[in-house]
Amino acid sequence: MSHCAHSHPEPIIIEDEPTTQVSTLVEQLAMADAKQSTKIIDKIDSIRRENPENTDILLMYTNSLLGEKRYKEGLKSLSALYEKKPTRSYLLAQCMLKERLGNIDKSCYKEVVKISEENNLIDSDYLTALFFSDAEKFSAAQQELIKTKEFNESDLLVYTRNQKEILLEFFP
Structure with missing residues (x-):
């Protein structure tokens, strides 16, 4: 009987705590009014700053900015995302x-x-x-x-x- 280094398949997606937090905030953003939206985006930004290498959080932040029509900020964020994860x-x-x-x-x-x-x-x-x-x-x-x-x-x-x-x- 041979032994494999990985006897069980690794989960494809392992969501870390900050990513899960941001995901929940993005869901809340969809139902928020203008005042709440600003607070939620600020929370997402704070988590993003604490996790600068997490491209999933950066993508959710970028999409949130764009969804709120904050295009200049969204463009800066999108540029940062492209630098970290260049995709067409x-x-x-x-x-x-x-x-x-x-x-x-x-x-x-x-x-x-x-x-x-x-x-x-x-x-x-x-x-x-x-x-x-x-x-x-x-x-x-x-x-x-x-x-x-x-x-x-x-x-x-x-x-x-x-x-x-x-x-x-x-x-x-």
């Missing part, structure tokens, strides 16, 4: 949020496109970055994805809106 989705959200705040930065979108193409990740993040940065390339990519049946035309209806309408959909 976080970068794309930064690009869109910058534009929503009036700072159009096509190079930001082009970086998302570059990362996508380097990793052969042709998905909605890629298409959205193209939509905001390169209309000609977007149109060609859209047609190719329909032709190869990777996307249905109905999947792409969002792109019949203009850029401002899409930004306002994500960040009202």
Whole structure:
């Protein structure tokens, strides 16, 4: 009989106490009025500061700021999150949020496109970055994805809106 170092599978998610606390606060935020919202976000921020390496808490804090339309603070938090955990989705959200705040930065979108193409990740993040940065390339990519049946035309209806309408959909 052989002995394994791990005889039982490790739990996939181990929620630590601060993450659980923030999760509970986020639930409360959904039902809070404006005054309560500020207090709750301040509590989340305090826990975030005590746990600077916890990206789960930083993500919940970022989403809370964005949900409360505190976009400038949300952008700073999103940038910090991207530094700790670089993902295309976080970068794309930064690009869109910058534009929503009036700072159009096509190079930001082009970086998302570059990362996508380097990793052969042709998905909605890629298409959205193209939509905001390169209309000609977007149109060609859209047609190719329909032709190869990777996307249905109905999947792409969002792109019949203009850029401002899409930004306002994500960040009202």
